[in-house]
Amino acid sequence: METVLFRLRLPRIAAAMLVGAGLSLSGAAFQGVFRNPLVSPYLLGVASGAGFGAALAILLSESLFLLQFSALLFGILAVALTFGIGRFYRGAPTLVLILGGVIVGAFFSSLTSLIKFVADPYEKLPAIVFWLMGSMARVTPENLRAVGPFIGGGTFLLLLLGWRLNILSMGDEEAKAMGVNAGKERAMILTICTLVTASSVCLSGIIGWVGLVIPHVGRILVGPDHRRLLPACLALGSAFLLLVDNCARAATAMEIPLGILTALMGAPLFAWMLSRKKVGW
């Protein structure tokens, strides 16, 4: 009984809330920095990189630790590559970053497909596919202790940066004119978000939708001001993913991948909210 509670249930609850909060806040920060409500924290390629890292590890070994480490490593590497591509070009810095993300994302997605293609279709392939769809089933107290602090710490830092995000979202020159070193602060915020999302992905696989939509739900409820939006995302994101994870675990006899359910439950909810209130962005 105690084992179930402390080894399985509690870590899983904590992980679901951490990941939900981390992805939501990163999403809000990404949308603010890029001044675009349609971007998600996976914009710069962290998910495709991590997906490739995980698939590679599944292909080559059985170790859960190696899987998660490889996902984290390649997730961060992908974003670093995106920044590197951005360095080559001058011009609108955010646009170049987005293009870099597209390039890196496509590259790693192809590599992942290649691994799926060569993987053993009876054991390895389902494991890869299942991982890519996201799940909280592999959370243990050990791996939660290893990456949880990154998610929690990064999320906490983002919470403090609400006013800076307001300023950055006004535009590059506007922010500079208000005394903000826009380039540096943007890079710093994106680095924090990347640590948070890469850690989330390494813990739970690729969970889409949360980072894109929770910020919108937050804006509908509390408005666009990041000083209020970020705490709202913290509450909404952690509650939403906890709820969805409960459904994933308990709704049917077999566990449903989380990434499927976030959209399946979130999409109608979001559509309903859109129809209820005018969305502001």
Add this chain to the structure above:
Amino acid sequence: MRLEVRNAAFAYGHGDEFRWIFRNVSFSLEAGSVFCLLGPNGTGKSTLLKCIAGFLPLREGSVHLGETPTVHLSRREFARNVAYVPQHHVPSFPYAVLDVVLMGRTPHLSYLGKPGFRDRRIAWAALERLGISSLAAKPYTEISGGERQLVLLASVLSQEPRILLLDEPTTHLDFGNQIRFLEVLRRLAGEGMAVLMSTHAPEQAFLAGTTAAILKEGHLSPPASPEGVITEQAILDTYGVAVRIVADPSGEAKGCVPLRSEK
């Protein structure tokens, strides 16, 4: 506080695409003056303002704030003294007007600081000064372009700068708001602010300017009083159109009236 531009030059590109935008631009902006920068489209007025604001690097020369070269100042220190309003602002999220005005307080806040009661009071005063306090709670994405320009001005006023850089600030304003806007600039200058604004309307220089200069083909004419700089010949040389400069007998009002081109 005095802003001085010394032998400034700016160019785009490298190698074959290298192109000077302006060279040997020197002038100083004194406290209490309204400096009107005139010149044809695409002549580099905005570029010059951006160079002064530190968004674009000068190829030659320097900008000094008091005795300090601005390249030695942090963005924050610079922003406490110099505010800048861009010609075009693309709004992003529907922040309340008051929040946008509050953003001007940022260089006075600590890094993780948020605006407090005193900042709010300064922001309100800026809104009231421009007569737009009724907009305070509205989303700034849903007001007209002219109102938004006034909101951005209110924002830089709450920044409490000593120098204002305005890039064609009256473009979207209706006639009444243009005049009221210029009156505000004049009063600010009367309180010791230095204003540098680019404009396409010579009348604005007559109405509010203490100094004017024309930037044309990469060269800045010697700054002087608007009456001295804006002559019928100068307008013809600059814009290629014939005008008559007319003044009413009292000498209070002065304007440029375009002449019909002769057949």
